[in-house]
């Protein structure tokens with residue numbers, strides 16, 4: 001009998017609740033807890049079977065420990081915000097609960113996407129006999145599992161890795177972000193960074209652009225080099241990689257709005273005085289922008305996220321591309337969320353399933369690429385994120 005507590009009832013939390021509820025044999029009991037319980041109740045009302053809901057502030061560690069001791073779940077699925085990761089890991093350690101998340105810890109006052117804070121918990125989790133699974137969404141998450149699958153089945157050595165995240169969807173709004181606006185804008189407006197020959201190379205935000213011809217009718221779209229957290233874990237766990245980069249597509253319209261917002265100071269994350277009170281401009285902007293979950297019924301089109309890999313197999317150079325295509329409207333029809341939340345929430349459910357079924361359960365703090373990709377890859381095909389692999393001869397991003 002497995003019981004999970006899902007923390008966070010935003011776009012991703014909704015999808016995780018839907019997908020876990022679809023598998024009563026794995027997730028016997030589900031509690032959906034967040035700061036605003038009405039959001040949990042709204043999600044619970046969409047499901048075919050009853051789940052419990054609760055109000056909880058994940059940053060209040062003592063209250064969180066009491067809550068976990070009362071509920072006694074096997075696993076906590078953290079789909080709140082990256083700021084809560086360490087508090088929830090502390091609470092899990094104290095209450096003896098396994099932990100997983102979909103994004104690495106970020107200090108609220110600095111846009112720093114680094115794993116060292118969470119990797120530092122390795123010994124504590126090992127000693128407690130508990131597992132913490134880090135970054136099990138799509139990117140990070142499936143992109144690491146795609147890379148592990150490529151290494152296991154297609155390459156002796158991976159030399160060049162390009163992770164490519166394309167959202168060809170359109171929500172019809174002048175400006176909106178597809179997931180939490182604060183997290184999204186912090187990520188996009190940060191400096192670009194990629195790994196080359198054992199060192200990080202830094203680029204100005206969104207200054208490196210490439211056009212890529214996406215499969216299955218999406219066609220050519222511009223994409224931009226960004227830093228993304230899985231670059232750190234993948235180059236650590238696969239040190240043979242000579243170069244690792246991350247690319248994301250943005251429309252000209254999105255970039256135009258972002259530039260103006262940055263120029264007028266609306267994306268700042270430091271507090272400013274306004275009418276005798278301190279406000280953080282980016283948090284104020286978040287309050288003005290459409291709630292990403294409201295975009296679900298409006299968004300049409302597809303996403304295509306995957307890995308383009310070059311390396312050596314049996315002494316020969318080889319190129320390999322693996323990707324998933326998701327359709328925003330099909331995702332909405334199934335779980336009332338657009339594809340960005342869907343492609344994050346489905347891998348989170350599968351990661352939880354891998355742990356609870358024992359395929360991945362081992363004490364310590366792990367990134368997904370350190371674990372066996374095979375059962376996860378099989379479940380991606382079963383639970384809504386089918387993948388395609390090809391060996392293109394000519395695609396090059398050099």
Ligand code: NDP
Pocket residue numbers: 007008009010011012013033034035036039056057058059079080081082084102103135136137138139140141178179180183292340343344
């Ligand atoms: P949302 O902003 O839609 O939802 C976040 C939820 O967390 C809200 O319900 C919010 O509650 C709750 N929350 C925030 N702070 C606390 C707290 N202190 N205690 C309890 N609950 C809290 O975000 P998303 O659903 O879009 O994203 C969820 C996570 O998924 C984020 O960490 C994001 O970075 C990650 N993500 C990962 C991706 C991947 O591919 N790996 C892709 C997209 C997202 P309230 O409503 O009260 O504010």
